[in-house]
Amino acid sequence: MVPIQxxxxxxxxxxxxEGRLFAAGMPVAALMEKVxxxxxxxxxxxxxxxxYPRIGVVAGPGHNGGDALVVARELHxxxxxxxxxxxxxxxxxxxxxxxxxxxxxxxxxAESLAALADCDLLVDGLFGFGLERPIEGAIATDVxxxxxxSQPVVSIDLPSGLHTDSGNVLGTxxxxxxxxxxxxxxxxxxxxxxxxxxxxxxxxxxxxxWSDIEAxxxxxxxxxxxxxxxxxEGLPLPRxxxxxxxRVGHLLLxxxxxxxxxxxxxxxxxxxxxGVGMVTLAVPASLKASPDGLPTRGLDDSVPRTPDGxxxxxxxxxDLESYxxxxxxxxxxxxxxxxxxxxxxxPSPLLLDADGLNILATLTPIPALKQRSAPTLLTPHPGEFKxxxxxxxxxxxxxxxxxxxxxxxxxxxxxxxxRTVIAHPRGHLWLTPDSTPALARGGSGxxxxxxxxxxxxxxxxxxxxASHDLALMNAALSGVWWHAQAGRAAAAxxxxxxxxxxxxxxxxxxxxxxxxxxxxx
Ligand SMILES: NC(=O)C1=CN([C@@H]2O[C@H](COP(=O)(O)OP(=O)(O)OC[C@H]3O[C@@H](n4cnc5c(N)ncnc54)[C@H](O)[C@@H]3O)[C@@H](O)[C@H]2O)[C@H](O)CC1
Ligand SMILES: [K+]
Numbered sequence: 160m161v162p163i164q165x166x167x168x169x170x171x172x173x174x175x176x177e178g179r180l181f182a183a184g185m186p187v188a189a190l191m192e193k194v195x196x197x198x199x200x201x202x203x204x205x206x207x208x209x210x211y212p213r214i215g216v217v218a219g220p221g222h223n224g225g226d227a228l229v230v231a232r233e234l235h236x237x238x239x240x241x242x243x244x245x246x247x248x249x250x251x252x253x254x255x256x257x258x259x260x261x262x263x264x265x266x267x268x269a270e271s272l273a274a275l276a277d278c279d280l281l282v283d284g285l286f287g288f289g290l291e292r293p294i295e296g297a298i299a300t301d302v303x304x305x306x307x308x309s310q311p312v313v314s315i316d317l318p319s320g321l322h323t324d325s326g327n328v329l330g331t332x333x334x335x336x337x338x339x340x341x342x343x344x345x346x347x348x349x350x351x352x353x354x355x356x357x358x359x360x361x362x363x364x365x366x367x368x369w370s371d372i373e374a375x376x377x378x379x380x381x382x383x384x385x386x387x388x389x390x391x392e393g394l395p396l397p398r399x400x401x402x403x404x405x406r407v408g409h410l411l412l413x414x415x416x417x418x419x420x421x422x423x424x425x426x427x428x429x430x431x432x433x434g435v436g437m438v439t440l441a442v443p444a445s446l447k448a449s450p451d452g453l454p455t456r457g458l459d460d461s462v463p464r465t466p467d468g469x470x471x472x473x474x475x476x477x478d479l480e481s482y483x484x485x486x487x488x489x490x491x492x493x494x495x496x497x498x499x500x501x502x503x504x505x506p507s508p509l510l511l512d513a514d515g516l517n518i519l520a521t522l523t524p525i526p527a528l529k530q531r532s533a534p535t536l537l538t539p540h541p542g543e544f545k546x547x548x549x550x551x552x553x554x555x556x557x558x559x560x561x562x563x564x565x566x567x568x569x570x571x572x573x574x575x576x577x578r579t580v581i582a583h584p585r586g587h588l589w590l591t592p593d594s595t596p597a598l599a600r601g602g603s604g605x606x607x608x609x610x611x612x613x614x615x616x617x618x619x620x621x622x623x624x625a626s627h628d629l630a631l632m633n634a635a636l637s638g639v640w641w642h643a644q645a646g647r648a649a650a651a652x653x654x655x656x657x658x659x660x661x662x663x664x665x666x667x668x669x670x671x672x673x674x675x676x677x678x679x680x
Contacts, residue, residue: 165383174288222289338357425609487509
């Protein structure tokens with residue numbers, strides 16, 4: 160059984176799951192009642208009656224509106240001063256019944272949105288996963304008015320106006336301060352276009368039986384949300400009490416040039432934060448004297464250099480197979496072609512990033528990757544993705560793009576974005592639950608490369624070749640999640656503008672310590 164927090168559905172999948180519950184005998188009205196009770200309790204816990212006495216509820220014609228009306232009734236019975244506004248006169252039957260009872264109770268039924276202007280909190284129950292077409296006309300005007308007001312807005316299921324799957328705005332959409340996703344996470348909650356409108360997201364569980372989820376999503380759902388538990392499981396912890404540095408991974412990091420020296424350093428520091436036993440940083444001799452005490456292997460001056468001062472070729476004397484994992488790319492510049500070709504030809508687990516990917520794009524990338532006998536992890540941002548996988552950016556969302564690219568290249572693809580997605584060649588897709596725009600900054604990605612490489616080396620070391628693919632996947636899940644959580648922790652202290660790469664680095668270890676402590680029983 161997969162934990163509920165890990166499941167992500169489309170509108171159609173949710174409809175199918177809901178349909179199974181109803182077919183099995185769960186009355187529609189009873190389910191709405193149960194869901195709305197949980198929403199009401201959540202609201203009461205987060206918006207105290209003494210501070211938020213007046214609550215405005217905006218209800219639509221469908222069952223999202225029905226949920227909202229039950230919430231209105233329950234808030235009224237718990238002592239809140241509730242006002243309801245329903246911009247459409249026609250309701251589905253169950254919603255209509257709740258509307259009549261609301262009026263019978265004497266709850267204020269407003270004729271216009273203006274009556275809700277001085278409410279302390281608004282509940283948005285206009286549309287949920289049944290939104291079929293763009294919001295237009297008078298309702299669009301109402302939505303825009305709500306967005307101009309300053310009180311918090313809690314959206315039921317989704318901010319009204321967002322498409323459940325694509326996260327795109329249909330016409331116009333509510334800008335929520337909180338979104339209470341009902342039952343299962345909806346795919347739209349992970350889309351870049353939806354992020355500015357969702358506010359903080361919470362799942363309201365209503366005990367959907369696993370058998371019904373499994374019947375629709377399968378025993379191992381193809382799409383998963385990375386939970387803290389998944390991320391912790393993938394970390395190389397705990398260590399054996401009698402281990403030593405060569406048993407906890409040796410990473411070769413091929414990075415840097417005269418022009419881009421910072422990238423190599425940040426990737427090296429990211430690797431160091433991963434706890435990996437050994438990092439060999441293959442950098443041009445000019446970068447050898449690294450600040451911050453990082454052990455580097457500066458290749459001597461006899462090694463040919465590119466015009467940018469990157470390593471043009473790794474020395475023949477270097478045994479690349481002796482490392483557990485090779486990570487290659489940050490700050491290499493585009494001329495380090497031969498160097499990248501050599502690491503690709505080495506039968507070791509490989510992570511390619513930045514110029515490693517840009518150089519790969521100039522080769523015949525897919526055959527080059529498919530010929531590899533060891534697993535590959537690619538970490539493109541959307542620009543690198545486009546160069547590498549021309550045409551595969553067409554599917555409607557980054558998840559499908561990454562899945563298509565992973566299938567096509569037979570590599571694990573970490574497509575970086577506001578919510579990074581991770582796709583495995585066998586089809587599984589993982590979504591990052593939360594992150595921060597503070598990470599939108601040069602250097603964040605270099606740190607991620609080092610972190611992933613270091614985690615991967617610790618997972619790979621000592622394992623049979625057949626286990627290396629899983630080791631890389633686990634490293635990707637844990638590393639992407641850890642990096643995002645550290646970014647959030649750093650932003651909480653230093654603001655979204657204050658998370659420069661070194662600040663991010665300083666938050667990696669404390670974040671790990673906190674997350675591991677949270678896992679203690
Ligand atoms: N997840 C669950 O199992 C449960 C969900 N609940 C809630 O039900 C909604 C989905 O309800 P549904 O009636 O199918 O759809 P909506 O309420 O989102 O709205 C459909 C309604 O609106 C009309 N419509 C659609 N688009 C527009 C538009 N642009 N302009 C005007 N009118 C439009 C459409 O014709 C329908 O009449 C889900 O999100 C949950 O909130 C259950 O209550 C509990 C179980
Ligand atoms: K809504």
